[in-house]
Structures are given as C-alpha cells and as structure tokens.
Amino acid sequence: MKSDTIGRPMEILLVEDSLTSARLTIAALKRSEVEHRLTWLSNGDEAAEFVTRQGKYKQAPKPDLILLDLALPGLDGEGILSLVRGADELRDVPVVVLTGSEKKIRPCTMDVEGYLTKPIDIEQFLKLVAELKRFWKNDMILPATAAQV
Secondary structure, rough: OOOOOOOOOOEEEEEEHHHHHHHHHHHHHOOOOOOOEEEEEOOHHHHHHHHHHHHHOOOOOOOOOOOOOOOOOOOOOOHHHHHHOOOOOOOOOOOEEOOOOHHHHHHHHOOOEEEOOOOOOOHHHHHHHHHHHHHHHOOOOOOOOHOOO
C-alpha cells in the first residue's frame, strides 16, 4: 500500500456471488492504489445483516462504498439497495451496481451512483471513484490520481 496517503482506508463492501467476478474485482481494487479494507459477501441475506449491523456483523464497519451485484442468493441486490436507501445512517453511502451485461443500468432509476461492467476495469473504477469523491469526508483515502481529477 502507498505510504504517501493520509487518513483512513476506504471501507468497501463487495456483494457478489460469483467467485470469479469477486476475484477479478478484488484484483482490480488492489491494482488501483486505493487504500481500502474490503469485505466480500456472496449472499444477500448476509449483506443485509452486515449493513444493518445485526447477528455476527454487529461490529461491522459502515461501508464507504458498496459494490453490489443484483442477482444474489437470498435477498437480491434490489432488496439490499432498498434497505440501504431506507436507513438514515446508510442513505448517503454510494452504491455501485456490478453488471455482467453491456446493457447500461440507469443510475437515476435505481437510485445508485453508477455501475461497473464485470469484469471490473481499473480505469473505469478510478474514474468512478473520482466522480464519487463528493460523498467522502476529508479523512477518506483516495488515490493520488483520483484526487487530482
């Protein structure tokens, strides 16, 4: 990890049931130079417990960014999105939908800040991080390249 950054790592919640897609996303995040801590969950029910800090996730950190697949076992991505947008303490957390299709999801229709097509492209991810920086306080870690954009 880069030593010339300040603040704290970004808390990223990745909700993705495909092992292959999760591995590619995690690899893209590692190469992005975004200082982060990542939690990967592959089940919508566990993701719901995580964001609401229930059960075994009682001590879970509040995510700074949620990368969300829509097709999940258990509660689907739209259910998780409804849960996040309905909770006062989570409403402002940026949610980015991960999609395997070229069909673009309209962020305004889904109440999300954006989408990323799987497999995750590093340049596309960094551009999105730069666009989303308005959501994060000054103590948030951003890559040097994104902070200058």
